[in-house]
Each structure stands twice: as C-alpha cells, then as structure tokens.
Amino acid sequence: MKVRLKVWRQPGPNAAGGFETYDTPELNPNMSFLEMLDVVNDELTRRGNAPIAFAHDCREGICGTCGLTVNGRPHGPGQGTATCQLYMRNFEDGATITIEPFRARPFPVLQDLIVDRAAFDRIMQKGGFVSVRTGAPQDANALPVAKPAAELAMDAAQCIGCGACVAACKNASAMLFVSAKVSHLGLLPQGQPERYRRVAAMVRAMDGEGFGNCTVTGSCEAVCPKNINLAFIARLNRDYAVALLKGE
Secondary structure: OOOEEEEEEOOOOOOOOEEEEEEOOOOOOOOEHHHHHHHHHHHHHHOOOOOOOOOOOOOOOOOOOOOOEEOOEEOOOOOOOOHHHOEHHHOOOOOEEEEEOOOOOOOOEEEOOEEOOHHHHHHHHOOOOOOOOOOOOOOOOOOOOOHHHHHHHHHHHOOOOOOHHHHHOOOOEOHHHHHHHHHHHHOOHHHOOOHHHHHHHHHHHHHHOOOEOOOOOOHHHHHOOOOOOOHHHHHHHHHHHHHHHHOO
C-alpha cells in the first residue's frame, strides 16, 4: 500500500511552520505508524532532505512520548491506543493522512511533530509523590487496602502523561491528567496524609502553566490511550473543594 502524508514541518520553536506533502514508498500494511515514518525518513535522508522529527521511545504504548495528531485526532483512529500502537492497516490504500503535533499553548512545538511537555513535569513536582515518612516496605498483607480502592488506584496509575487529553480538549484542559495523578495516590493509605495539600498544589500548578478548565465535553476520555475515566475529574473536584475548606 501507499499513502500521501501532509506533515507539519517546523524547524524550531520560534520558526514559522507549515504542511509539506510526501508520497510514501510501498508500505507493508502491518507496519506501525511510527515504522511508516521511519521508512519515509529513510527515503528523505537518501534524497538529502531533512527527516521528519518526531518523538518516540518505548514504542509499546507505555511512555507516551509518541503522541501525534493524526487526521485531527490525538493518537489517530482507534480506542485505547497510543500512536505507536496504530497500524497502517487502519488506513485505506491511497489515503491522505494529515499529521500534526499536539496543539496546546502549554505544549510549545520544539521541531516538526515534537512538543515540549515539561509543563506536566512541573505539575508533578508540586505534588505527584509521597514525601511523608511511611516506614520500611510492608509485607503484602500488613497494610490492608480495600479491593475497590486498590483497583481504582491502579486504573488511575495507568495514565502515561502523553498529553492527548490536553490536545483533544477545546480548552486545553489538563484535568484528566491531574485527576489521574492525584487519585492514584489519594486512594492509597500512603497518600492520605498529603491528600488535600497535594490536590491544591497540583491544581495551582496546572492553572499557572496556562491549561484551561474542564467543561466536561468528554473529548479527553475519548482519546486517552489508557481509557482514564471522567469520574476521576469529579473526584479531583471534590478533593479540591475540601482542600479549599481546609485552607490548603
């Protein structure tokens, strides 16, 4: 199969960008989307042209660095998958595919399809950890955790911080990301002492980074590669209200 690509090219963060069109060589429909970009880059390099810059690492849907907007949808077509888990068989032979970086003011474009997600790191630095002394590691059954709470905490912990929720949201809200991170720790005994201080600090950091507020359109949940649920945002809002009452 062959496809035509319309790719956003931008040589640097302060440079003007625009779309460029490339026709791919013959592709195996079973190759991943990132493997397709590798093939296109090999062809560009052979011709003496600059390859398309895109971020990637694990290519197993774990790290979240591969996030691209494909045909207007973060991570492309499909449900519960990252861009690296997208395969060319999801597209028709001869299709035109538009590829852009994640679009959000807090995610400035560094080059081509690579954005700076350091805003997420700064939010995590404000509370995405347990700093109180919890003692030595406990035996598995020494610190009981109710099964529903443990399962919900694990659901929240699946968030890989890719930023698709921000890119899909009309407000560029990071509420799904932040709610997953505060819920992961707030549901466990070790996270309870700092529960409300954590949510207040992380929400303030989120607002300070320029992310918008949540208006519950559900677009974030629809594109999340880990199917993080909107219910976590409701939980964050409840905890944040308590934090304000406590003066955190």
